[in-house]
Amino acid sequence: MTVTVYGTAACEDTAIVADRLRALGVPFTAVDLDADAAADAFVRGLHAGARVTPTVVVDGRQPIAEPSLDDLAVLLDRSGIPAAAPPPIQFHRPMTDRAVPLRTLPLAGEASAGLSLARWRDRSQVALFLAHPAGCPACAGYARQLARSTPALTEVGAVLVIALPGAPEPVATWRAEFVPGALVLADPGGGWGAAVRSHAGLPADGPVLLLLDRYLAPRVASTGTDAGRLLAPGEAREWLAFLQLEGTACSLELEPPEDAEPGG
Numbered sequence: 001m002t003v004t005v006y007g008t009a010a011c012e013d014t015a016i017v018a019d020r021l022r023a024l025g026v027p028f029t030a031v032d033l034d035a036d037a038a039a040d041a042f043v044r045g046l047h048a049g050a051r052v053t054p055t056v057v058v059d060g061r062q063p064i065a066e067p068s069l070d071d072l073a074v075l076l077d078r079s080g081i082p083a084a085a086p087p088p089i090q091f092h093r094p095m096t097d098r099a100v101p102l103r104t105l106p107l108a109g110e111a112s113a114g115l116s117l118a119r120w121r122d123r124s125q126v127a128l129f130l131a132h133p134a135g136c137p138a139c140a141g142y143a144r145q146l147a148r149s150t151p152a153l154t155e156v157g158a159v160l161v162i163a164l165p166g167a168p169e170p171v172a173t174w175r176a177e178f179v180p181g182a183l184v185l186a187d188p189g190g191g192w193g194a195a196v197r198s199h200a201g202l203p204a205d206g207p208v209l210l211l212l213d214r215y216l217a218p219r220v221a222s223t224g225t226d227a228g229r230l231l232a233p234g235e236a237r238e239w240l241a242f243l244q245l246e247g248t249a250c251s252l253e254l255e256p257p258e259d260a261e262p263g264g
Contacts (some may be wrong), residue, residue: 001081002256003028006043009052012178013066014054016141019228020069022085043158060099068145069232091219099216100128101195105163107182108184109172115185117161117216125158125240126212130193131227133165134174139207142227143197146209147179149233156241159183159212165190213243 003021005028008012021028033040033051043055045069052065056072058079060232064071076083099121104114120126131139131144143162150160163185164171172185187193194204200218209230220239222231231239 001079002059003081004031004057005029005054005197006031006033006039006057008032008034012136012137012141012144014138014141016069016145016227017054017072019138019226020072021228022225023086023153023224023228024076024157026081026083044140068148068234069142070234073232085129085232085235086222086224088231088235089223091107091204091218091221097236098199100199100212100218101192103192103195105185106168106170106171106186106194108164108175108186115183117212120214121216121258122214125156125214126216126242126244127153127158127160127236127248128210129160129162130196130208130210131162131164132207133190134170135205136227138176138227140174142207142230143179143182145233146174146236147182149237152233153240154203156237156244158211158237158244160241161185163187163193165193203218211236211243213246220241 005014005018009032018030018248032052033043040051044051046055046063047065055065056067056075056117057063058075064075067075073085077184100117101115101246102118102164104116107115118127129143138228146160153160161183162179165187167188168186171184175182175184196210197204197208200210200221202221202223206225207227207230210218211224213219213231
């Protein structure tokens with residue numbers, strides 16, 4: 001099997017697909033369209049004259065354009081390419097009865113004073129992406145895929161929050177370019193992200209996708225040296241759907257039967 005990724009060095013979507021293939025241990029050939037005119041013409045021929053990156057081709061069959069990490073998993077599976085995704089870390093109660101550290105941080109691109117995860121306590125689950133500093137193309141590509149999955153996350157009672165270490169101004173520029181409309185927090189000095197990682201017992205380096213229940217306690221974590229090792233957005237949604245059902249079941253167990261008498 002041969003996998004070819006047509007893209008450019010400056011394309012964040014190309015970066016996250018390439019990182020994912022490396023994380024899965026799938027050999028592939030990267031073709032830079034800026035350096036290969038014939039390849040550029042080939043890709044434009046596939047897309048009515050448009051340069052769409054990345055375009056992924058497996059064994060010369062039907063190409064797939066700008067695949068999400070979930071699309072990529074389906075493509076590899078249908079092509080008979082073994083690719084085991086890095087497993088997430090699961091946290092179990094009572095260890096996770098504690099909420100992550102809560103701190104008000106600047107909301108990138110907004111004039112408001114800031115935002116804290118406390119806003120969603122007892123209201124929503126949170127998919128929290130602790131990214132590399134602005135400038136990491138793979139994190140930008142991953143954040144874009146997460147942002148595109150916002151409607152699916154909403155269906156399972158979750159909100160997406162992205163936090164980048166750095167000053168508000170460059171983080172706001174990053175947000176406007178890659179995930180306009182998403183909730184992006186600037187974490188000057190990276191202190192809050194470090195506190196969250198320490199709370200969950202996670203490595204101090206590398207991006208993290210942390211799934212928090214409605215008590216803001218960590219339940220599932222995905223981490224690695226780069227964003228290509230993190231849970232695909234569809235996988236994150238499945239975990240959040242499970243946590244939502246688990247939370248509903250726990251709530252029902254705590255509620256007295258309708259015919260129960262007070263104090264009885």
